Amino acid sequence: MIEMKKLGKISIIIPCYNREKTIGRCIDSILSQTLPKCLIEVIAVDDASTDGTLDILHAYEKRFPELILLVCLEKNSGGFVGSVRNIGLSYATGDYVLFMDSDDYIAPNALEKILEKAVVFQADIVDANYGIEKNAAVVNHSAKRERYLVVSSRDERRLLLMLEAIERSVWGKLFRKAFLDEHSIVFPEDIHLGEDSYFHGMSLFYAKKYYIMEDIVYYYVIQDDSIWNSMKAADYMKESYLVIARLWQYCQVHGLAYLQREMEWHAYTTLFNIIDKCEKMGRKDLGENLIKDIKKNIRDTFPELLKNRYIYQDKSDANRELIRLLFEVYS
Numbered sequence: 001m002i003e004m005k006k007l008g009k010i011s012i013i014i015p016c017y018n019r020e021k022t023i024g025r026c027i028d029s030i031l032s033q034t035l036p037k038c039l040i041e042v043i044a045v046d047d048a049s050t051d052g053t054l055d056i057l058h059a060y061e062k063r064f065p066e067l068i069l070l071v072c073l074e075k076n077s078g079g080f081v082g083s084v085r086n087i088g089l090s091y092a093t094g095d096y097v098l099f100m101d102s103d104d105y106i107a108p109n110a111l112e113k114i115l116e117k118a119v120v121f122q123a124d125i126v127d128a129n130y131g132i133e134k135n136a137a138v139v140n141h142s143a144k145r146e147r148y149l150v151v152s153s154r155d156e157r158r159l160l161l162m163l164e165a166i167e168r169s170v171w172g173k174l175f176r177k178a179f180l181d182e183h184s185i186v187f188p189e190d191i192h193l194g195e196d197s198y199f200h201g202m203s204l205f206y207a208k209k210y211y212i213m214e215d216i217v218y219y220y221v222i223q224d225d226s227i228w229n230s231m232k233a234a235d236y237m238k239e240s241y242l243v244i245a246r247l248w249q250y251c252q253v254h255g256l257a258y259l260q261r262e263m264e265w266h267a268y269t270t271l272f273n274i275i276d277k278c279e280k281m282g283r284k285d286l287g288e289n290l291i292k293d294i295k296k297n298i299r300d301t302f303p304e305l306l307k308n309r310y311i312y313q314d315k316s317d318a319n320r321e322l323i324r325l326l327f328e329v330y331s
Contacts, residue, residue: 007039010035010039011092013097013098015045015047015088015102017049018053022103023053023057025105030106031032035108036065037066041093045073048075071087081160081195082191105219106172110217113215117213118176126174127172127212128216129213149163151209161204161259166266188243194240241270241298242294242297244270247263279297281296
């Protein structure tokens, strides 16, 4: 066990908007950590809430002024959460950064465990498993296997991108602040959905040491008014693909074009997720129309997508249907 004083400090960034019913549990889960409070910094960025969220945050800041910093935005971001997180990042003074959503909470020993792995393995990123809560019950959890990935070659970078999917969430991951600063990794501020995917993708392009824990440290709480759980998701799904296209364009300009097959695979799995999500919403036609809507971008950005052997490994009917749609796109 490493000495507490040698662990370093964590900055926890929480964007908040109209979450008066959940923000208390989120912050309480931080206050009850086994990690000493002197090693924790909470930066809550209120995105011009119109309910009681701001009052609750003011009360916490007043009680714990040495621990909690409240940043109040006068104007709502308009759903561009990336800009809110970037504001939080600009205030962070910790050695490491952890992002949380204001609906969610962490296990009592989460910060101690994840920070110890970061220090012992000198990791740029530490990832971990998470539980999924719905209607006050944990209904599922991720199943990542414990592993330590060191990247020092192109082949190892390719392997990292295949083993660690570009995820559409950054919560529950610990990032070394100096690593983010060195590579100017921030969130895009012009998209509603997918800013997390961009941030995580950029991190995967440059991380040299990536540690994955089997422990469940984070609990993601599904809310009925979440973008991904409403018909409003249709307005933003296209952006989730366009983020991958943007990441690939970045690769081509910054000496990472050797990741072509891996980025094609990520684009394909994003399209697959769009189709799957629309079917679960009872709108299969919506997914097909979205793909047709972005077909020119798909053809122009990933002209050799259908030559990628990765996409044919899944023999499911759903995968065959997507391949059929893509053959129409490229015809």
